[in-house]
Amino acid sequence: MGIIVQEQTGLFHLTSTGMSYILQIINGYPAHIYWGSRLKHRESLTDLLIHTPNQAGLDRLPQEYPQYGSGDFRNPAYQVELEDGTRITELTYKGYRVNPGKPALPGLPAVYTEDETEAETLELELEDAYSGLRVKLSYTIFAERNVIARSVRFCNEGQKKLRLRRALSASVDFAGKSDYEMVYLSGAWAREGNLTRKALHQGEIRIDSKRGMSSHQFNPFAALVAPGTTETQGEAYGFSLVYSGGFEADAELDSFGSVRLGIGMNAFDFAWLLNPGESFQTPETVMVYSAQGLGEMSRTYHRLYRTRLCRGQYRDRERPVLVNNWEATYFNFHADKLVAIAEEGAKLGIELFVLDDGWFGQRDSDNSSLGDWFEDRRKLPGGLADVAKRINGLGLKFGLWVEPEMVSPDSELYRKHPDWCLHVPGRRRSEARWQLVLDYTRREVRDYIFNSLSAIFSIVPVAYIKWDMNRCLTEIGSADLPPERQSETAHRYVLGLYELLERITKAFPDILFESCASGGGRFDPGMLYYMPQTWTSDNTDAAERLKIQYGTSLIYPASAMGAHVSAVPNHQVGRVTPLDFRGHVAMSGNFGYELDLTAFTEEEKTAVRRQVADYKEIRGLVQKGDLYRLKSPFEGNEAAWMFVSEDKEEALVYCFQVMAVPNAPRRTVRLAGLEPELEYEVRSGNDGACSVYGGDRLMELGLPLDMKQNDYESVWFRLKTAGAMRK
Template sequence: DEGDFNRGRRSRGVSLAATPMMTPQGFAMDDDERWEASLPNVGRNTKLLEWADVGTGDFRPPSFGVHYEDGSTICPLTFHGHTISKGKRPMDKAHGRLPELRGGEADCTTLVVEMVDKLTGLQFDLIYTVYKEVDALVRRTVVKNPAGVPSHLSQSHPNTKASKMQQTTSGVKRIHRLMSATVDFHTMSAPRLITLSGSWANERHMNTQFMTQGKFVCESLRGTSSHQHNPFMALTNGSEDHVETTGDVWGFNLVYSGNFMVECEVAETGRTRINAGVNPNSFRWHLPSGDAFESPECVLVYSGSGIESMSHTFHELYRRYLIAERWYGKIPSVLLNTWEAMYFDVSHQKVVELAKAAQAAGVEMIVLDDGWFGQREDATSSLGDWYEDRRKFPDGLPGLVREVNALGMQFGIWVEPEMVNVKSALYKKHPDWCLNQQGRNFRCEGRNQLVLDFSRSEVQKYVEEKLDLLLSSSNIEYLKWDMNRHLTEVYGNNISAEKQGEVFHRYMVGVYKVLGFLNDRFPNVRIETCSGGGGGFAPPGGGPL
């Protein structure tokens, strides 16, 4: 609606004068075409690309990486076709349940660009969903490994060198890098990069830096988005003193709670590339013939009036299309948590007394934090044993919840389902359920706990059953899902050697699966995915699944 020039500015930082130029066929050029036409014949390293391979002349960070069975990593892609459809195409190749934004036919339009390696048939679908009422688009990538040898090679030219080479690369592929989005920007004066970083209880400080030739990487290898870094990055040409309300801003936010990477590189030409996706340093995906893999979504937002407008756009998009619709516009209850008041020393009587004082102060919900389960007296025991300690709660949780509800207050509860203590009934029965290689003498027991392997279906089922029983037994309206340590010694004891590079991602998909089960089973329970405070502050949260 604002013209071709402004639409180009939103996507690539166009700084050209709007001088009409014509193609050889006589049609008016758009901004990108005018720019390209003004350049001499140059290599791929200077071009604006939507999807970048490696080893064919573009020396900037690539969009993807693949290993074929013959050891080759070369995968030049060619445009194969495209489709445009109303609404949002659902994620159906994600090998599990990933969080995704919604969108009906009246809300958005989806473009799918198909790129293919003509030799091997490996296909990449670049998916763009553009929202009508919010100035944002959502991107993700699907990679497909075709079954068998493409007919145009195996039948038409059965004895050619190309056909024989193709047959050596037609089996299992190993994807070791897959970005959700790659965006190349025109050269701009004084580009500044904005990231959010910090530490425990000190998260998400806005850091602004002037970008020169070179690369900056914001990432996490902790198994979560982490206190230290956030899966967000923004590029702006606004001045640092007035960045809140002036200047163009292009924001990127990865909808993913696990290991991530968002990188920005300025090339020798001054052009800038931003990649966002699963962290390739902990990712190797085994892709057999006939299979496909889908990346998490990345949200791209443009603002022409500083980061304040960008923030508002992100907020509106997530409120309307990511957080579960049943929570839209609803104000969360004012709550009081037992942790700072009692730590592990909780009991029926103490919680009721605290609830009475809270109710008199206008608090609407009491949340029972750590110390209520197993034989939990301190941080060394009982994680994984999700049943109430009858010594502290002789009437069980149902009795406590009824008494709190009788005060006119709601009730919430704390759990840390991804963790287990060595001193627990669960660990005694299933020591192999932990994320560490059996047989090694070394392992990290940070916070006196180990991490359960959520890539295992039996772990997912155990947690689902325990939390199902917990939430079904009482009128619990809020679940605080905590996660207080990061992933170390990551090894899946029931996963084959060639698939160990999948464990980090499969773990995250397993967590999403359990959260999705809880959201479907208990739609009126509000779930907060805490992580030692703000260590899990990524867009998915617990609500959208």
């Protein structure tokens, strides 16, 4: 396993335990031969290449990193403009290098290895002799995972300027898959993560973001799946971009039945000047192959992102149960009210209190004070340190909300530095939520934010930070960049954000950081590299969260998803759902509450106390277990999923009914991921009833469900083998 090179034929065979990826140099061009289940390496593998007719040109060649202008009329992976205004380059093969492990990408998040034996990396070097452009295609193959990480580095080794106009991270040409389908996540604010599936057709299916962020509308992910592919069977090819800015993913079916899927930074409004000697690194695309359906593709991503993308102390630690004051008080609070909520939380077993928006400047509504990161002594007479001390005295840790990428026009910061926001001179500065975006391309802006937050974190015992971003980028220009580099602003903004996040998370390694962008507007692998969890959606309605969390799990592990129980009627949709239903949905992620605990009845407090105690027992399995999706809320009235321990000895099952069903038939749910030969004690989390079933029976015949005839009904079960019970 690893990387096998046949220099005489120009063939490169990348192998893991269950996957092969094969390419070959054909007439100087890297050509794609095969990607799928693992093949034994034989000389005859070169026969896999789809031979093109004479004179067919590049339009029929399945390429690894295609160009435009030399006979290929499909979407190119890159485009470069030369100093004379022409846009024709032709990259041809110059050599290769194989290295153990996986190199880091300077200034960019990426998956990593902890030991060089985990992976090998192939670098193919290509050159356009006329311009002096050199390009390195990087492929990292993981030995024990069906994963390839791809990225590209452009170097100007010529004597004249070059301008990148397009620079995708990966492109793959598939032959014989014209009947495949594209799967992706779509949505909007408060309804992220909609699972969307479309059959390919001649032409293109494209998803993208031009918003300067990965966006609520589309996640930076796409998959090609065979027709009929389900959770448990069929081929799936996943492409996940480790990037937090504008992106594009495009599946193009040509007239010859070939599919080209490309993914990377959005070429719209992008250009990057390369002076002689300068280079440009693309973000990384993580490509996953599954021969066992979408479920195995997801679990491959989950294991990788949980352990080789997330970093820091909280990567492997159990996450605390929290209460957030936002929907309890919004901006209208004082120190004693916060402490009262925390006091009730302490009695119920909650471990962390989070103070949300409104603690700084003169922040009584959305329309002021962003950028003024100092305490509002009207609300907090003793300051943050006093509130934190009082809450710590109750046995809870203290957390805080910040929105450091934004500035309010009504703020001391903006009045002092009106040029510190993204803007174009002479043009209107578009406000959203009465705020503008700080220009993170500028070092002095990032330094101001770092110093302001550090001053707080150094004197206040902050254990958790919710880092929010509540608007997209507009008027994307920088007063600090020359005219020829204005089209670099959006990407430089993301690079500046990454630089700041690297600094601040290293300076304060004991803080658990959670990212947020009006919920899931920036739920992407790039942010998970710095912050191991994300606020999944501003929509806290449990019925809507079934879809949001189910869809998000297509790529991201439960350990990355913030999930809270909120008050009813729900503040986003007005729906009233039972506390148990809300709890069971939220317990399938990083669990917490976002409501006024002081307003709860004794009966509700008893229920919360039970939920918190249950979650503390199971959170290790939720955060580190393998997720199996059993019933899709996108396909019917029910949803179900389960978490299974690595050793198969423990599992959790959650089942949900949205609307009551009159005269309902007897229902079961077929489980997955268990060991067929083992016997499992199955205990209901609702009433404690216990039965013993074989793993084979649970997976083939199913687990009986006794759903009450109510709207918004849920049941959950804990499964343990005899071995697990002895531990």
